[in-house]
Amino acid sequence: MSELVNVEGYSDWIRLVAEFTLKSLESWQWASNSVYYLLGLWSRLVSSVPYLKGDAPSLLDEYVPKITESFITSRFNSVQVFECF
Numbered sequence: 674m675s676e677l678v679n680v681e682g683y684s685d686w687i688r689l690v691a692e693f694t695l696k697s698l699e700s701w702q703w704a705s706n707s708v709y710y711l712l713g714l715w716s717r718l719v720s721s722v723p724y725l726k727g728d729a730p731s732l733l734d735e736y737v738p739k740i741t742e743s744f745i746t747s748r749f750n751s752v753q754v755f756e757c758f
Contacts, residue, residue: 674721678729690714691736698743708747715740 677683694711697704718733725731 674718674724674731675726675729678725678731679727683729684732687732687736691740694740695743698740698747702751708744712744 690711694715697707697711715737718731719737722731722733
């Protein structure tokens, strides 16, 4: 993770992955298979934070809460859709 956050373009990459993840969670009906791969990526990123060295920000504290909230919301929405049937 220390090497990743120091790569040029990391902040753009993490922002784009976060936006893609949020869009996928919003469109859970069509992206259900992709969601679990994306959540796996975020899980690996978060689990590597304790090993982060240096002063470069990981930006995970900015994006992970939004993704967590969006995931929970998408699960509630999926239950509501199936209750209507």
